[in-house]
Amino acid sequence: MPEEKRPILELRGITKRFPGVVANDSVDLTLYPGEVLALLGENGAGKSTLMNVLIGLYRQDEGEVYLRGKPVEIHSPRDSDALGIGMVHQNFMLVSTMTVAENIILGLQDLPFVPQMDKVVARIEEISERYNLQVDPHASIWQLSVGEQQRVEILKLIYRGAEILILDKPTAVLTPQEAEELAHVLQVMTAEGKSAIFITHKMDEVLSFSDWVQVLQHGKSIAVKRTAETNAQELARLMVGREVLFRLDKEPSTPGDVLLEVRDVHALDDKGLPALRGISLQIRGGEILGIAGVAGNGQRQLSEIVTGLRTVAQGEVLISGKLMTNCSPLEVIQAGVSHIPADRVGMGIVGGMAVSDNLAMKGYRNAPMSRRGILYPQRILEFAKKMITSFQIATPTPMTYIKFLSGGNIQKAILAREIDACAGALVAVYPSRGLDVGATEAVRKRLLKQRAQGSAVLLISEDLEELLTISDKVAVLFDGEVMGVLPSEEAEIETLGLMMSGSRLS
Ligand SMILES: Nc1ncnc2c1ncn2[C@@H]1O[C@H](COP(=O)(O)OP(=O)(O)OP(=O)(O)O)[C@@H](O)[C@H]1O
Ligand SMILES: [Mg+2]
Incomplete structure (x- = not known):
């Protein structure tokens, strides 16, 4: 009976609320061993949130997680790590002053007091060989390109024995060659019986990398399809709720x-x-x-x-x-000269400041937002509201800290500011x-x-x-x-x- 595969992971009725938004609204999700599920949805649809619940960065308000048929409680990334669930985040989380090898073992609990770095390095080299993921274990993170940093993130998860790999828009920052390397990694992993959840906006990737596609819209799961039984048009329509025409x-x-x-x-x-x-x-x-x-x-x-x-x-x-x-x-x-930088989170925004202040960051030296060094908060707010409407930035209020917006909406805020200025x-x-x-x-x-x-x-x-x-x-x-x-x-x-x-x- 070939079709009798048992799910490795099931999410049932996951709901996660934030002030002013229901980021996930009773979402079910099923993942099978050796398969890749592509998670699709517009900016702010709730994809990253759902995955953050799964790895224990957020606690769901309702719903359960089942691993190999058994309910599990995931209260922190440490729990998900121990259960073999690992995530490569939309914005990387490596320590830039440390080396590749140091980052890979950072936070591991079963380490001897003085880790034997030569053994760690040997393991890293063995994994990099098997998955064809080239990195220098001795290089410092800050010296690496974004693509190389991502390889480190993936290596780190494999090193730690992840059976379920979550990738949040991994190819958004990769060259076409690096994207192919990643496809290869996924192939090797799934051949070994591991599984992956892959978040992307790129249809060609959905169609070539995944076995299943699931679409979220405004926090709700609205479709689950076998990749072989759908196509790019249908998926675009499901995501946006209208025909998307690439005609300019x-x-x-x-x-x-x-x-x-x-x-x-x-x-x-x-x-x-x-x-x-x-x-x-x-x-x-x-x-x-x-x-x-x-x-x-x-x-x-x-x-x-x-x-x-x-x-x-x-x-x-x-x-x-x-x-x-x-x-x-x-x-x-x-x-x-205005600049939309490649590294938006590092250079484009101040996470702990309001969306409105981030939007005003360029114009605040000039009238009407300030005059002779005096700021006019009301005008900053009005300016921000205008930007939020015209660039359709999804935020509960202009005063929300920008770090709480979805990745794509942070991006829209930077675009709004720079294009306006x-x-x-x-x-x-x-x-x-x-x-x-x-x-x-x-x-x-x-x-x-x-x-x-x-x-x-x-x-x-x-x-x-x-x-x-x-x-x-x-x-x-x-x-x-x-x-x-x-x-x-x-x-x-x-x-x-x-x-x-x-x-x-x-
Ligand atoms: N920590 C938080 N505090 C408040 N609101 C949040 C927080 N994290 C996410 N949200 C909100 O939850 C909603 C879903 O966001 P999420 O980041 O999951 O979207 P996404 O589907 O990953 O979008 P993108 O494609 O832009 O990355 C958004 O409205 C976002 O503003
Ligand atoms: Mg996201």
Whole structure:
């Protein structure tokens, strides 16, 4: 009887309320051994909350968790750890000053007083071999790229013997190659009888990685399907509750003066290695320049030298024709440049401050929110309310701490602030990463609106379709150099792919 698989995990009637919202409303979920369940839903639908209940970060108000048919009480991540349930969070939780190996054993209880690091390292190396997850156990976390940090998180869970792996939007930050590595890890794991719950907004991943799909909407589970028996259209409709059309009206561009320019720029990365090696680019007002490339080829550093966050070792940065090489971030902001950073939680927000204050963070130095150094709280609130409505940020109130919003809604808040403050140039790094289909559509429309208003937009994205549909030109970065710049209409995916792997445009 092949179909008589017993579930490894069952959630029954899980309800979790927060002040002003029911994040999970009597949700059931079933996971079978050796299978992957994809959890889908709009930003704020309750996906992360449900998983946080499962690993004991939150306590459900109602409902039970069953493991291999038996009820279990999970009061803390320590309990879930002991039960073999592990989670890779939407925002990583590694200690950046410690090494990979130290992070992996951090908090383990059955350690001898002085852990034998050579044994730990040997185990890490054995797991990395088996799952093909390459990391240097001796590297410090801060030196690693986001993709490498994620590998560490996964290694850590396998090291600790997780049988159920929860991945919260793991590929939102990965290069296509890293996403494939992850697919491989999932294959090896499921072949060993382990299971996974995979949260994502990307339909192609749902369809290729999962055995089952479950859709949440406003905290309720509204559909459970076998992946083989559904398709992308149906899932998009279930998530958003309407047909999603990826059609954008892009008016012909009327480029103005060059507002953003880098000339022969060189810069180092955090490890002190060359990250940008002689980059020259120009963006005119009313123009979107897309930067394509596998993440880790200098994109982040490019956005940082333009916004004053990284030192230019050689070369020049010009904003509105003015030489601004190595100016401070504040000077760059005052020159009219806005920045949607890749690391939104680290750089984009102050978690313990209200949504409204986070929204006002850019405008508060100026009228009408302040005058001669005096702040006007009422005006900040009004401004925030306007932003919340126009960007559809789901928050119980403007005064809620921003860290309590869902990942996608935090993202929308940063977008709202930066796009609103944009007065000339906008540097957007992976702006639609982590957003659901509806919000992605809205962000792309905003970027086009900014272009229509005469801003110069530098758009860094790993989504080629996004780059081609909204950019006027696409530049490809490889190993810190520009492989070529093409008008979007003439850019063929194949050509771009070749350039992304190091062929120069002839
Ligand atoms: N600690 C908290 N305090 C108050 N409200 C919270 C808290 N955590 C989550 N919420 C609220 O619960 C709801 C569900 O959020 P959750 O983070 O689970 O959404 P999500 O489906 O993971 O969305 P996303 O795709 O944007 O990550 C949201 O309205 C959010 O604001
Ligand atoms: Mg989430």
